[in-house]
Amino acid sequence: MVPEDLELKTKGNYTSLYYAAQSEIVTIAEEMVKKNKNLPLIPEDDIQVLPLYAAIKTGNRDMVSYLYSVTPIEILASADLIQLLNATISTDLYDVALKILDTLKLAPAEKEYLWFPLKLLARKPSGIGNKSQPSVWERCLNSCVKGWFCNKAMMQASAHQLVDRLxxxxxxxxxxxxxxPQLKPLVVEAAKVGNVEFLIILIRSYPDLIWEVDEEYGTLFHVAIKHRQERVFNLIYEIGVLKDNLASLYAEGNKSMLHLVEELPSSDRLNIVSGAALQMQRELLWFQEIEKIVPKSYVNGPEEQPPRDIFVKTHEKLLKNGEEWMRNTANSCMLVAALIATVVFPTAFTVPGGNNQETGIPMFLETNWFTVFFGSNAIAMLFSSSSILIFLSILTSRYTEKDFLISLPLRLALGLTTLVISIVGMLIAFIAACFLVFKSKKCVPIRIIIVAVPAIPISLFGILHYRLWFDIFLSAFCSKRFLFRSQNRLFNSKPASLALEIMNGNQTGHNDRSPSSINQSCNQSCNSTV
Structure with a gap:
């Protein structure tokens, strides 16, 4: 094959290197380029079928790295480079995006095209790190093991740099x-998806964004409440007493923060925790937190119905589903606990090896394995009984809103804990009994099987239910304390100057508007739109 043959195109204007770029076999692309150095830039007039663009769209990092090194992208048009930049951001190749941005030489009028890459980054909450440079050990480890462990940290740092430079x-x-006008949509997009790192970079660059009110969505904190993004909302605690002024602002339809939290969120945000009961608890925590920061006149306002009554009405179905889920869970777990108690109770009187016919003392009483057997059996009995009582208390609960806040999640966590301990105790008693029966056997495989087989149900239980366990224990012991609190993230960089700019933005405003005048202009705009 002569080098010119590699330049042949299909009807769709695709070269052979284009198809090779979509694969993961870099060697094929290397051999093609060795035969024809011009191949990476064919066709030059259509970026959509360029091999580098094809590799970027597939997200194959090794192929992209190689093709980028052999493609003279500096001769491409600015519009084509912008498309490459957008593609790298879409596939999370932020290090390549930085290189493309270095190559871009845009005229002042062309810089408007950079807003779209920023919008793409605003929609990637897990893509941006909290630092612009990886640590020394991350860079060293990344170079030593080819990025297998620290690739994510490197990409997040690159994404942070990319936002800064854009x-x-x-x-x-x-x-x-x-x-x-261009910054507001970015704030809304980032707040919707919980992209707190993106918002921190924006606010550090333009502190007045804290006070900006979008005519439709309100402030970024209104958006965070509506979409239940607690990490974004927690930024409000970092501005101190100024949060009271933010809490008095309105979104479209004259909706305060309290009005927004009264509404049910979208199903994707509601389902971030397992089970309707835990979802109801999370909603109650949100409502209580907003009640604390909004003015008292909003909580006891002139509305026909108090905000709490409206909240209960809008969450009536979720409350009912939460009660049903909690009852079903308690019934299922209590059945298991009852079965364990039924099994381990008679075992205490029918011990392995039997009893001495004359004295009635167990034959293996003096052995260590008998002590393990009887102790674990007693633990299984006591904890299964406790589990039954705890789940019974759940079934007899009143299921009011306050019960979902603390009582029910705590009881469910304790019930599951005692149930698991009883299961483990029962399995340990089984292992000890097997060793007592096979005491005379010295065969190592038999001992391994005896120990390994009971580990299977324990492992299955953990693997199949770890997510539910995590949600239950987080809701029972951590949510009320750690869900809403300051993370001390906003003022890590130049804290004094940034805090002063935010305070000045509140007192005078970047356009000499107070929070009350912002409300008024927002409401007038909404009414004129209607």
């Missing part, structure tokens, strides 16, 4: 009011 390029020679 904002810097877009903000050159422009004031805040000029950029505001």
């Amino acid at each position: 904002l810097k390029q877009l903000g050159e020679d422009k004031n805040f009011s000029t950029l505001l």
Whole structure:
């Protein structure tokens, strides 16, 4: 095959290297490029069928790295480079995106195309790290093991740098009011998906964004409440007493923060925890937290119905589903606990090896394995009985809103804990009994089987129910204390100057508007739109 044969195209304008770029076999692409150095840039006039673009769309990092090294992208048009940049962000190849951004030489009018890459980054809550540079050990480990362990940290740091540099390029020679129409949608998008790192970068660059009210969505904290993004909402605790002013602002339809939390969130946000009962608890925690920060006049306002009554009405179906889920779970677990108690109770009187006919003392009483057997059997009996009582208390609960807040999750966590301990105790008693019966056997495989077989149900229980366990224990012991609190993230960089800018934005506003005037203009805009 002569080198010119590799330049042949199909009807769709695709070369053979285009198809090779979609595979994971870098060697094929290397051999093709060795035969024809011009192949990576064919066809130059259609970025959609360029081999590098095909590799980026598939997300194969090794192939992208190689093709980028042999493709002279600096001769491509700016519009084509923007498409490559967007593709790398879509497939999380942020290090390559930084290299493409270095190559971009845009005229002032062309910089508007950089808003779309920023919008893509705003929709990637797990893609952006909290630091612009990886640590020394991450860089060393990444170079030693080819990025197998620290690749995610490296990519997050690259994404952080990418956001910083895009904002810097877009903000050159422009004031805040000029950029505001483009910045507002970014704030809304990031707050919707919980992209707190993106928001922190934005606020550090433009502190006045804290006070900006979108005509439809309100402030970024209103968006966070509506979409139940607690990590975004927790930024409000970092601005101190100024949060009271933010809590007095409104979203479209004259909705305060309290109105937004009264509504049910979307199903994807509701299902971040398992079970309707735990979902109801999370909703109650949200409502209580918003009640604390909004003005008292909102809590006891002039509405026909108090906010709490509206909350109960909108969450009536979830409350009913939570009661049904809790009852079904308690019934199932109590059945298992009752079976364990039924099994281990008679075992205490029918011990392995039997009893001495004359004295009635167990034959293996003096052995260590008998002590293990009897102790674990007693533990299984006591904890299974306790589990039955705890689940019985769940079944007889009143199922009011307050019960879902603390009492029911705590009882469910304790009930599951005692149930698991009783299961483990029963299996240990089984192992001890097997060793007593096979005491005379010295065969190692038999001993291994005796120990290994009971480990299977324990492992299965943990693997199949770990997510439910995690949600239950988090809801029972951590949610009320750790769900809403300051993370001290916003002021890590230049804290004094940033705090002063935010305070000045509250007192004078970037456009001389107080929070009350912002509400008024927002409401007028909404009414005129209607």
